Amino acid sequence: MSKGTAERVAPPPLVAAGRQRRLIAGDRVFEVIAYGAAALILLIAIVFVIALFIPALPAITEFGLGFFISRTWDPVRTQFGALPAIYGTLVTSAIALVIAFPIGLGAALFLAEDSRLRFLRGPLSFAIELLAGIPSVVVGLWAFFVLTPLMRDSVDPFLNHTLGFLPLFQGSASGYGFLTAGVVLAIMVLPIMIALSRDVIRAVPRALREASLALGATNAETIWSVILPYARVGITGAVLLSLGRALGETIAVTMVIGNRPQITGSLFASGYTLPSVIANEFTEAVGNVYLGALFYLGVVLVLITIAVNVLARLLVWRFTSEATAA
Amino acid sequence: MKRVLIALSLGVSLLLAACGGSSGATNPSTGAPAVVVPTPPAAQLTGAGATFPQPFYDAARFAYNKKFSQVTVNYQGVGSGGGINQLTKKIVDFGASDVPLKASEAAAMGGSDKVVQIASTLGTVSMAYNLDGVADGALKLTPDTIAGIFLGKITKWNDSALAADNSGVNLPNQDIRVVHRSDGSGTTYIFTDYLSNVSPDWKAKTGGPGKSISWPVGDGAQGNAGVATRVTQTPGAIGYVELAYVLQTKMKQAALKNHDGTFVIPSAAGATAAANAFAGTTPSNFSIVNAAGKDSAPISGYSWIIVYKDQAEKTKGTALVDYLYWLTTADGQQYAVNLHYAALPSSMASYDLTTLKGVTFGGSALLSVS
Numbered sequence: 001m002s003k004g005t006a007e008r009v010a011p012p013p014l015v016a017a018g019r020q021r022r023l024i025a026g027d028r029v030f031e032v033i034a035y036g037a038a039a040l041i042l043l044i045a046i047v048f049v050i051a052l053f054i055p056a057l058p059a060i061t062e063f064g065l066g067f068f069i070s071r072t073w074d075p076v077r078t079q080f081g082a083l084p085a086i087y088g089t090l091v092t093s094a095i096a097l098v099i100a101f102p103i104g105l106g107a108a109l110f111l112a113e114d115s116r117l118r119f120l121r122g123p124l125s126f127a128i129e130l131l132a133g134i135p136s137v138v139v140g141l142w143a144f145f146v147l148t149p150l151m152r153d154s155v156d157p158f159l160n161h162t163l164g165f166l167p168l169f170q171g172s173a174s175g176y177g178f179l180t181a182g183v184v185l186a187i188m189v190l191p192i193m194i195a196l197s198r199d200v201i202r203a204v205p206r207a208l209r210e211a212s213l214a215l216g217a218t219n220a221e222t223i224w225s226v227i228l229p230y231a232r233v234g235i236t237g238a239v240l241l242s243l244g245r246a247l248g249e250t251i252a253v254t255m256v257i258g259n260r261p262q263i264t265g266s267l268f269a270s271g272y273t274l275p276s277v278i279a280n281e282f283t284e285a286v287g288n289v290y291l292g293a294l295f296y297l298g299v300v301l302v303l304i305t306i307a308v309n310v311l312a313r314l315l316v317w318r319f320t321s322e323a324t325a326a
Numbered sequence: 327m328k329r330v331l332i333a334l335s336l337g338v339s340l341l342l343a344a345c346g347g348s349s350g351a352t353n354p355s356t357g358a359p360a361v362v363v364p365t366p367p368a369a370q371l372t373g374a375g376a377t378f379p380q381p382f383y384d385a386a387r388f389a390y391n392k393k394f395s396q397v398t399v400n401y402q403g404v405g406s407g408g409g410i411n412q413l414t415k416k417i418v419d420f421g422a423s424d425v426p427l428k429a430s431e432a433a434a435m436g437g438s439d440k441v442v443q444i445a446s447t448l449g450t451v452s453m454a455y456n457l458d459g460v461a462d463g464a465l466k467l468t469p470d471t472i473a474g475i476f477l478g479k480i481t482k483w484n485d486s487a488l489a490a491d492n493s494g495v496n497l498p499n500q501d502i503r504v505v506h507r508s509d510g511s512g513t514t515y516i517f518t519d520y521l522s523n524v525s526p527d528w529k530a531k532t533g534g535p536g537k538s539i540s541w542p543v544g545d546g547a548q549g550n551a552g553v554a555t556r557v558t559q560t561p562g563a564i565g566y567v568e569l570a571y572v573l574q575t576k577m578k579q580a581a582l583k584n585h586d587g588t589f590v591i592p593s594a595a596g597a598t599a600a601a602n603a604f605a606g607t608t609p610s611n612f613s614i615v616n617a618a619g620k621d622s623a624p625i626s627g628y629s630w631i632i633v634y635k636d637q638a639e640k641t642k643g644t645a646l647v648d649y650l651y652w653l654t655t656a657d658g659q660q661y662a663v664n665l666h667y668a669a670l671p672s673s674m675a676s677y678d679l680t681t682l683k684g685v686t687f688g689g690s691a692l693l694s695v696s
Binding site for chain 2: 072073074075076077144145148149152172174175176254255258259260261270276280281282283284285286287291
């Protein structure tokens with residue numbers, strides 16, 4: 001904004017000349033601060049990417065793209081591969097979504113649609129906010145001391161007993177591993193899942209809902225054949241944003257996943273995730289290649305989360321702009 | 327050891343008395359005559375590195391500051407790797423590592439003749455287990471069974487190899503759940519150094535000792551405390567834990583068969599005995615695992631402090647060597663002993679003294695101890 005425009009916009013009779021000059025000066029200062037802040041964010045993002053990439057270079061040159069398919073993680077022989085950690089990250093996040101999706105969608109529908117138990121909405125919304133506000137290390141502590149014994153003594157044996165014909169639920173259960181980590185992640189992504197789905201469902205035009213009811217559809221039929229198809233894209237976005245949260249979660253997962261770089265079919269087995277490897281090993285990672293491999297894992301994680309988040313934002317954005325247009 | 331220190335302190339006190347700077351007093355906690363150490367110039371010292379000796383360093387630096395208020399020492403437990411990094415960049419005055427510098431790390435500091443390393447304390451590792459009906463110390467483990475368990479060859483508690491050493495102990499038909507460290511650690515280095523020493527199989531399979539390695543079997547937990555909690559939480563679990571944590575958390579620990587064939591419960595005294603069995607320990611020949619001697623705790627190791635040989639500032643350099651010297655004397659070591667670390671054997675203390683005397687500023691030695 002140039003000085004000339006500012007003078008033209010401000011009507012001279014309303015403000016005294018001296019005060020106006022002060023206003024213009026104030027505008028300038030504000031402008032500089034705002035631009036500066038915006039530029040700083042951009043700078044931080046660029047510096048961050050560079051700072052992640054440069055230390056990763058020794059490992060990138062050493063292992064190349066083979067890093068993505070190698071199963072070895074051997075600091076003694078300085079041979080590193082990301083596959084078990086990528087696998088663990090994807091599997092635990094997938095478990096989290098399988099659990100959180102139906103629960104989250106159900107809760108969101110209740111909050112957005114059900115008019116009978118309206119008095120429960122307040123407390124429920126409050127509980128969700130509360131859940132979202134619990135620091136992940138506290139969730140991890142709870143999982144370590146309460147959830148793992150529960151999984152080991154009750155849930156895992158039950159699954160093994162009823163669904164043991166699937167390789168997923170075979171093997172000896174220690175209470176630590178993919179499944180427990182997935183349950184912990186499900187708890188952590190539920191608030192996002194619920195809040196976003198609720199907003200998306202509320203954004204469905206009232207006219208559609210009323211038209212469906214007027215045609216004689218029940219509440220359930222309206223939800224099933226009008227609201228959910230309409231909100232589909234937005235809900236997918238909510239799922240992907242939850243996925244983004246699950247992929248990067250570190251400390252709570254580290255506490256219960258068992259920290260073993262392996263790829264197995266059993267969900268009872270121990271695994272490792274990208275953030276867990278980094279969090280565990282960076283303090284004593286000596287040598288450029290070892291440290292570089294950890295940074296390389298960071299690059300992989302950033303790439304995965306950026307892809308998921310961009311996709312999610314696009315979907316949510318497409319949905320909300322469509323809904324506003326309608 | 328005491329005789330040497332008394333002789334040493336006599337010599338020093340005579341010297342200091344001559345200068346009028348003596349501060350001889352009786353050590354309140356041990357009753358032994360306090361070691362007289364040089365009075366340091368005012369300085370602020372910073373160190374960074376290993377977390378294993380951090381409780382000791384913290385207790386010691388507070389005590390030193392109480393003794394000589396003109397010197398404050400800060401220590402950041404960022405891990406050995408981080409400590410070595412910060413010393414290489416000269417951000418800190420001393421680095422601490424559970425394993426002496428590798429050739430490549432010394433080269434990054436300007437070459438192995440540009441740095442000196444002293445042993446600061448001594449620790450030993452216990453095998454902690456969680457087995458119903460098997461009391462503390464009742465389980466007996468040999469080098470072969472420990473290696474077998476951590477190689478994944480022994481998978482049940484009632485395996486015949488374990489039963490052979492444990493007649494009279496009711497070992498259950500239960501899966502063995504191996505727990506190891508998930509973070510890189512000096513404790514892991516000492517333990518894998520031991521395994522590599524006693525089991526050629528282990529060495530071939532994992533490539534030898536390391537602060538973090540590719541484990542044939544088991545789950546990882548973070549920190550000594552993490553492994554300790556994990557073992558306490560999981561029936562049938564076994565893990566290697568620093569002795570101090572075992573004693574603090576009152577876990578069950580196994581009797582370990584040492585080099586001489588005696589079953590010993592790891593203790594601080596056992597670590598000192600193991601260290602004494604290796605007379606010529608230096609930073610380049612530092613392993614003291616599987617030591618000879620009937621009392622030796624088999625899984626023991628030193629922790630090290632690294633400083634530049636040629637100091638950039640005279641005052642700071644003097645305070646640094648004065649502090650580090652004090653740390654290795656009986657006066658400093660008592661804070662290690664209080665926290666279940668083992669006291670340095672006299673041979674190592676005198677090695678440290680000789681080494682510290684080699685620290686210079688502009689070609690002249692900084693430590694004035696006779």
